Structures are given as C-alpha cells and as structure tokens.
Amino acid sequence: MTAAAPPALETRARPRPRPPRHGSLRSWVARGGLTKIAFAIPLVVVFGYFSWWPIIDGVAMSVQRTNLVDAPEFVGWSNFAYVLSDPLLPKAIGNTLLFAVLSLLIGFPVPLLLATFMAELRGARRLYSVLAYLPVIIPPVVAVLLWKFFYSPEPTGLFNTVLGWFGAGPFAWLNSTGTVLPAIVVEATWAYFGSTTIIYLAALTSVRRELYEAAEIDGAGIVRRTWHITLPQIRGVVLVMLLLQIINTMQVFTEPFVFTGGGPNNASTTILLMIYNYAFIEGDYGAATALSVLLALFLGVVSAVYFAATRRLN
C-alpha cells in the first residue's frame, strides 16, 4: 500500500524548498534591509515628531494640569470630569451633530450630483471642473469673511437685497439662533464641494463605458443609469468620502470661529470651539486635551462601527 503511492500524493509529500534564513543579519542586509530602513527613517522621524509624539503628549496632558512653564501636575481623571460636567458640552455636542447632519443632507449629495452631471458632459467638462474647484482655492478664512459680507443682516446685505426683490426678508442669518448653523453649512458646502466633486469625477472615469452604452441601448435614462450603474460602481469611494465627511464635520472649527465665535447665545459653539476656548481663552490645556481625547475616541468608535457596517453591506 505504501510502496505505490499515487504521483499526486508523492508530489505533495515532497519537502518544500527551504525558506530564506530570516535570522541571518548578512542575508537581511543582502536583501536590502538597510535600504528599507534608510527610506523609512525620515518618514518615521517626521511622523513621530510631528504627529505621533504630539498625540501621546496630548493624551498625557489630558491627565495633567500645566501652565506650560512649571512642571505639570498629575491630576488623574479630574480634567475629564470637569469637561463632562460643563453645562455647555451638551449644547456643543448638539450643535456639532446638527452641523454634521445638515452637512450630510446639503453637502453630501451636491458634489455627487455635480460629478455625475459633469461626467455626462462631453466638451465643457474641464471648464466645469475648474469652476467647481475655484472656491477651494480661496483660503477658508477669506471665504468666510466674504460670506460674512453676503450674510449681512442689514436690508442692504447681498442675500437680503436679492431676496428683497422677491418680497422676502430681510433675514438675520448669522444673528439668529435658528438660521446660524444652516447658514454656516451652506458656506462650508460651497467652500469644499469642489475637491469632493473632483474625487468623484476621477472615480467615475473608472466606470466602464460599455455599461452605459448597454443601458442606453436598453433605453435607460440618466436617472436610471446613475442609480443602477454609476452609484454601485463607485460605491467604495462614496462610502469612504462619507466617512471622511463625517469625521471632518465633527471637527468643524474655522467657520463658526470666524463667522460668529460660537454665537449668538452659543448657537454655533462646536466641540472644537470649546476645545479652543479651554486652551486659548482659559489657558486650561488639561481640559482642552481631555475633550480632544474624548472626541478622538468617539470618532474612532464611529469609524470602527462605520467600517463594520459597510463591510457587512459589501
């Protein structure tokens, strides 16, 4: 029985070629190990010094009290207790979530629709790409100051003048607790939709033309083509962009800071604005970093849940 083993089994039983000896330093060097290290060092040093170390330092600071001059004092969890008991925190969380939701409702479909529309264009696509990307070139603070002018609550303000032609307004815009966040979201959408549109456009180029041609032959219009071909084909990019947008909007700072400073009546105070105030107004770096750590943990959890959910979807 054992003498006449079938050829397949014989092959399987043959000893594998010996793997390269990983333990040998000489062979590791010969395989280019040093070159790899040399390439990695600048990256590790730069990331370590400018990204990872500040993160570790920030986490350390969240359990300390420091004035940046004296030696810091270890205070345990008291910074976390302090920020969690801040009566402004629920409002800032509510504002941040509302901003994120409004941004998704307004800011998420706009670049997707625009990219789909632009992908359908033949001749003027480059021109539209440039036009869409133009707001991104304007520095964020300049854009905000420009829109602040548009949002002037006076009847002579730009938007109020235009709306006045139709008998509407004048509106208080940034001066009203009800309209301040939507107003900021509209500006933010305008400011950032260009880069997202370009990314979607790039993703759309990977969709095979034959699919569209076949659909067109079958009589599918633009809506059905978008729904049944475009969106499923670029789903991966869309899901990643959605996650990035959630993370970005949860960290919104520049717009409320420059537009309103968090007002009126804290109606546009976001979590990051609170962190800024702790650090730079109150000089309380412990509280600022404690809230930053909490936000980072929350976003980490959101990202993990999101990935798990989308993996299941896929």
Next chain:
Amino acid sequence: MRTATKRSSALAVLLALTLGAAACGGDDGQDDPTRPAADEEVDLDADVTIKVGDLPPASEPEEREFFEGQVEAFMQAHPNITVEAGEEIWDVQTFQAKLAAGDLPDVLAVPFTEANSLAERGQIAELSQAMDLAGVSADLNPDLVGLVSSDDGGVYAIPTAAQALGLIYNRDLFEQAGLDPDDPPRTWDDVRAAARQITEATGATGFATMTTENQGGWMLAAGVYSFGGTIENPEGSEATFADQPAADYLELLRAMRWEDQSMGSNFLYNAAGLVEDFSAGRVGMFIGFSGLYRPAVIRNEMPAERFGMGPMPVGGDSDPTALTGGVIQVVSPDATPEQRVAAVRWIDFFYLGQFTDETVAVAQASAGATAGQAVTVPERPAVSQEAYDQYFEWIAPYLNVPITNFDTYIQAFGEQTLQPEPAVKAQEVYSELDVVVQQVLTDEGADVETVLDEAATAVDRLLSR
C-alpha cells in the same frame, strides 16, 4: 479574539505609558519660576542679550527705522546689553505656543486685559526686583502700577499706555440728528435718547456694542461698573453680577434693542467689525477706548473731524466710573535675573523715554507724523500728570489728532474712578459674559434675571476651577 486581546493589551500598555509619563511630570516642588530667588546675586555689568518684540514690520519703513535707531542708541548707552529686535506681537494663540517652546521674546507688549490672567498662570515674570535694580527713571502712575501688582507686592508688568473706556461717537451723525457734537451724552439715559434720535433722523444704528471674542463681556463689565455693580468678589472666588446694576444695564440694552430699535441688526460685533461700521457712518455711538481712533481714522479712513469721544456714561445715581485698558510690557518668565533688569531698562528707555526726554519725544512724534500715524491719541497717563502734560508740550508741533474732539473725555479724568479688570480670570469671565449680551440682543423673550443667574453659575464654576 486573540487579535482583539492583543490590541487591547497594546492599548493598555500605551495608556499606562502615557499615564506614567504624565505622573512622572508631576510637581516636584519647584519654586515659582516667575520670581528670581531672593538671595540670587544679579551682576548688573554682565554681558547680556535680550530679545524684544514689536519691531514694526517692513511695510512701515519709517517706524521700523526709528525702532532700530532706538535699539542702537540703547545699546550705546548700555554697552553690556545686546538687543535683538523681532516682529513678534501679542497673539493669544502664538503666545501660548511660544511659551511652551521657550521661544518668547524677553519683552512683549500685551493688552492690559491680559495682565491678571497671565500673572495668575505664572506665564510672565515678576519684575519688582528688576525694577529696583534697573532704577526706572519715568515717574510711573502708581494707580496703574497697582493694577498689575499682586497683593504680596509683586509687579508683573510695566504699564506704558493706559486708557479709560469712554463713549466714542460720530460727530457727523450727531449733527445730522440735531445733537450737539461738543456735548456728548453723560448718562445712559442720555445715550438712549441720543441713539433713538440718531436712528430716527439718519437710519443709522444709534448705539452698538461689541458682543464677541470676549469683548462683549468686557463691554458688559464696563456697563455694569458704570451702574455701580461688580463682576467678582474681591477674592475672585464668586460671581457678583447677578444683581440690580447688571440687570439695569441689560434692561437698558434690551429697551434700546427691542423697544427703540436703535441698536441696528448686527449683534455679532468684535472691535474691528464695529469700528469698520462706525467709520463708515453706519453706527452713531459705542463704548471703546481712545486707541480705536487709529483703526477708525488711519486704517478705515474716517475723516478725523468726525471722530468724537466723551466720558463713560453714568448709570442711575452711580459715581462716574470707567474701566481701564491699555498696553503693558511683560517679560518672559524664562528670562534670567540679568535679562529681566536689561528688559526693564529697555522698556524704560524705549516706551517711557518720551516722557522723560524731550529729544526722544520729538523724534518719536516726528517719525509718527511722517509715517501718517496718529500723533497722538489722548490717554490716561502711564506716568504722572505733570510728566504727561510736559510731553504734550514737547510734541505740540507734530500733533495731527483733533484733541478738542476728546475734550469732554479728558475733562472727566479728574471726576472718574478708575475701575480695574476683574482680579481673577478676567478673559474667561468675559467669554461667559459674551453670551449674556448676545442673548439679550437676539432673543426678545430673554429674561434678564434668568440670563444673569445662568451666567453667574457658569462663572462660579470657572472661578472654582
């Protein structure tokens, strides 16, 4: 599962390392670094180098040249001191970062409002020993020095320009509204009547106030003081503004906003935005300090003759009281005792020399006038009144500011009580008070007492930290 355990372990190790690092950084009983040790010998003749900020940028060549010339003159007068001048100016964000990096200049000009917070946090040097050793030649106004001193006699800054808040008004709008621009309102009732008149006659906002960036709280504090109220108790441990004076002031604002409609429609003003609208003739009056003449007239090109300033209005039966502001020079807590002495000598020479030396006064005024700067805006003197009057005589040929437009403001100096900032966490408290003003001006249904109670609770929490 195994991977999850590994990950959790890694996280636990990282957390433990972090907490360990944090605990290792604990206070090891180090002495107050802002004060040099009492028995420390200071060698006044040792070679020392100091870095000073506030060098005018290259876009202001005349002023920069003058500054650099003064640096040279100072080094000639003090051969053992080397001065390195840089363009760093006060910025709340970069100050903290530079402090953390040990990169602050040794001398920096800082707004008066920051003095207490910086001193409390130990982020500026204590200067009494350095001032004794350097022998400041200028006759400093003791009231102002008292405002930057601690109870135990520590001096944390040298005031070089001081101002009292007052009522800034557009003389042109006053005339258009049939008001006398030489007789600005003296009481808050007068202000309310004038605001209504300006809005009715011209359509401009009669009275506006800053509401953001802690400036809203600053202005609210000024209003509360003018009604005889206070913001904190003397120990700085408790809010004291949830009372009648603050309620009276807020009621006045509420009435002007919602009954008279004389406060316009923008309630998110910082100083820059408000001055812009004021310069353009869109705002009739606001509370500010005399230094705002510069952004109004020089930057925003408001005709100088339209800028008027009167005293801080008086509320009810209170005594005239004005909140102080201005500029102080602070020294880095990292400076050695020798550097602190050199820093004080530089401050005395450059910022206060104009009050003791006619040549310096004339050179500075001449350079300022040539550069198109305002020469000079009346202030509360940082030095004695005699020295200040003498200074004005020296620079008279170069004056380009219509001083008569400040007559009522200056006349009130003798009658007013100077009110210092809240002693503890002034900026933080102002930040909380921003919301109070915003609420009264944007929410018609806001109940003043409730708003004040809520703010007092928030401030108490802040002060107990």
